[in-house]
Amino acid sequence: MLSRWKMSLLAGGIVVLGLWAGARAQQPDKEPSPFQAPPQAKPVNEVIQEFPSNDQMRTAWKVHWATSTGFGLTLQGAWFKRAPKEKWMQVVGDCRLSEMFVPYHSGSPRFWDISYNFSLCKVNKNEAGPHGKVLGNPPNVVCEVRDRGLAYVDTGKGGRRGQKLVLFATLDAANYRYVIEYGFQDDGVITFRVGSTGRNYGSREWEGHMHNGLWRVDVNVDGPANNSVLVMEHMEPVGEQRANAKTIHRPFNGGREGFEDWDPLKFTMLSIQNDKKRNIRNQPAAWDVMPLRHGNARHYGPDNEECTRHDFWVTQNRTGEIYYVKLPKYVAKAEPIMNTDVVVWVSTAGHHEPRSEDGEMKGTSFEGVTQLMWCGFDLRPRNVFDRSPLYP
């Protein structure tokens, strides 16, 4: 009877022998060491980008992207490294353009271009540009590092240019195209953008309409647990002191699932924070939703447009809840959204009032293309760093 440790040794030896023999069989040209561990499997949809791209690393992003018909380009997760020796910190889980709602001014049509399950366009060299790497099979995603202009200009130490990793793909929505783009900046910001372009709708070439980019963002600051959603509002004036102003930090919708609206006079921002993850000032790490708005869209068609009547929604992260139209149902129970796994839903709408630059009528045909109109928002770190990022 073999003792327990001898048995373990024997079994382990057979495992190592098996792996070594297999590696030899598949790679006859190489002479691997039988004690060398096989390389770590890296997901085929993983992109890791260190910044700056042309010097010693300061920060880095690890991104898992995905594609599908309907939703186009989505994120499965993104992790940020604020310094070379730090561990990856998760920032987001699943992120997607959950819906693209396009109602026309005359009341009809009213398109839901994500629900309609369109495919992605194949990308070509012109679209990828000189620095873009084409990903996917079929090739439909572009990955590139862009200069983002000045990151800062300091009175003492001068300025610095910033960079960002960008992933984009284009949804083929019949006559229209939606460029879905995620950017990962060297300072920890994630940019969410959707650009509307293509041909104006046949027979309604000159009719105004809206493009409501409606996002689902599973914010996971240092992981999915212990995340809370706060609203930050600038208030002015305050009381009788007409020159005074203040900032209010309060739980989103009283700390329960629901909605809030963007107020231009309050500079409404959301802040998703993890109370367990703190920086050197003992401040909780957070990522803020920074609106970049053309306006607030409100649509009053059938009942399923209720989801468009507010600018921000927050839910718990529950399996199967990825459809923007269903938001009123998702929040019906008003579950807590403090210290839990949360999802933020953001409306980013653009108004398309057609212009001659969109194209021209030639007989019964419409020829030309609408230039890209971008909508979106940023997710910006707050108290994630201990000091100014990328500063000397």
Next chain:
Amino acid sequence: MDPIVRIPILGLALAALLSGGCTSADRDERQPNFVLSADEIRLAKTLAGQALGIEPNAQSRPGHVVFVKVDLLPAADSERLVMVHHYRYEGDQTIFTMVDLRAKEVLSQEVEMHYPTALAPEEVERALTLARADERVLPVLQIGTVTMEVRPIQFSKAGDSLFGHRVAHVLLNRDGNYLAAPVVYVDLTSETVILQN
């Protein structure tokens, strides 16, 4: 050693010997995790269909229920969850069935009325067939090179004659440019072609 522990370890050892090990080529060739295989889609469709009482090999017919699509849901790495979409003509209903592909079970089923829903491939084909056969559309197709694209369109006003119907807008594209007229709708519920000039 506990026999329950011993068997998997020895099994792993034998599997490693037989498989030829894990190489980078194996990893490069595998499908990304966001791609649903044909088998997974088939399984999802079957399980959701069974929950709806649809026979596995039944031909979908307008007036009944059509399988529309399967969405892969965000989930932990150990899970494989999908949402199956069916459309029922009667009542203009979209049926969402959440399926756990690993456990091979239906987790939930919900019905939405007048919900924006993609067209099934067979509905797209039917719309094209009806449009091509329409004597008012035929002359348009005979000038230049005309291609047809289909997108769903919903009529949302309760008083509209097409409210609650399954309607496809057939876009006509001649020599690379969309035609402003005629506007061709195919009402799949009544199987009629409607032209607007």
